[in-house]
Amino acid sequence: MEEIFQKILDNGFSDIAGLRADASIPVSQALINEIIEAALRGNKTIKTFEVSVHEQNRVSVRLKTNLLPWSMNLKLKLDRSVDFASYSAPKMRVWLENHHLMASLGSLLNALPEWATLYGSQVVIDLGAFFHTMEQKRLFALVKAIDIRTVEGKAIFDLKIEVD
Numbered sequence: 315m316e317e318i319f320q321k322i323l324d325n326g327f328s329d330i331a332g333l334r335a336d337a338s339i340p341v342s343q344a345l346i347n348e349i350i351e352a353a354l355r356g357n358k359t360i361k362t363f364e365v366s367v368h369e370q371n372r373v374s375v376r377l378k379t380n381l382l383p384w385s386m387n388l389k390l391k392l393d394r395s396v397d398f399a400s401y402s403a404p405k406m407r408v409w410l411e412n413h414h415l416m417a418s419l420g421s422l423l424n425a426l427p428e429w430a431t432l433y434g435s436q437v438v439i440d441l442g443a444f445f446h447t448m449e450q451k452r453l454f455a456l457v458k459a460i461d462i463r464t465v466e467g468k469a470i471f472d473l474k475i476e477v478d
Contacts, residue, residue, distance in 0.1 A: 323449060323452065326452075327477045331477050332477065333475070333476065333477040334474075334475070335474075335476075336472070337472070337475060339470070339472075340470045341468065341469050341471065343469075346365050346367065347364060349444070350365060353427065353444060354427060358380070359380055359381060360378070360427070361379060362376065362377070362385070364376045367465075367467055367469050368466060369464060369465055370464065371392040371393075371394060371463060371464050372389070372392075373390045373391075373408070373464070374387060374388065374389055375388040375390060388410065390409065390410060390437070391409045391411055392406070392408055392464065393407040393409075394463070395459065395460060395461050395462060396441065396460040396461075396462065398458065398460075402442065403443075404442065404454075404460070406462075407436055407438055408436070408437040408439065409435055409436055409437075410435040428443065429443035429444070456477060457473050457474070458476045459474040460472065460473050
């Protein structure tokens with residue numbers, strides 16, 4: 315089976331051209347925190363970053379950096395879909411609902427990881443930064459749309475997958 319999957323990858327998915335699939339992927343806040351922890355390895359500025367997922371696309375983050383003597387409790391609102399039209403890689407947009415001044419200060423001091431950029435009260439997360447191998451990038455390229463919704467303790471990603 316592995317050889318067949320490798321052949322499909324090597325042929326650029328041409329053997330399954332026309333595939334259309336919808337998938338709903340529920341992701342627990344524990345798994346989200348594991349993914350973020352892995353993405354922050356080696357970051358010397360952020361000490362802790364703990365996410366809590368709430369209903370109506372709301373997220374809370376408890377953030378501790380080496381730049382400030384106290385923790386910040388950020389309240390965020392997730393966009394309902396991933397921006398696939400942006401330059402270079404799909405982006406997820408998150409809106410700050412509090413601590414705008416502290417976030418701006420953190421941005422000026424380069425406290426954010428390289429995959430997150432602050433524009434006013436909007437944090438833009440470059441999803442391409444989470445895919446390191448060519449196979450991961452090629453598989454993610456099959457995803458044409460992602461809608462995001464949340465329930466208490468879980469984010470749900472509704473994907474549209476297509477092979478042209």
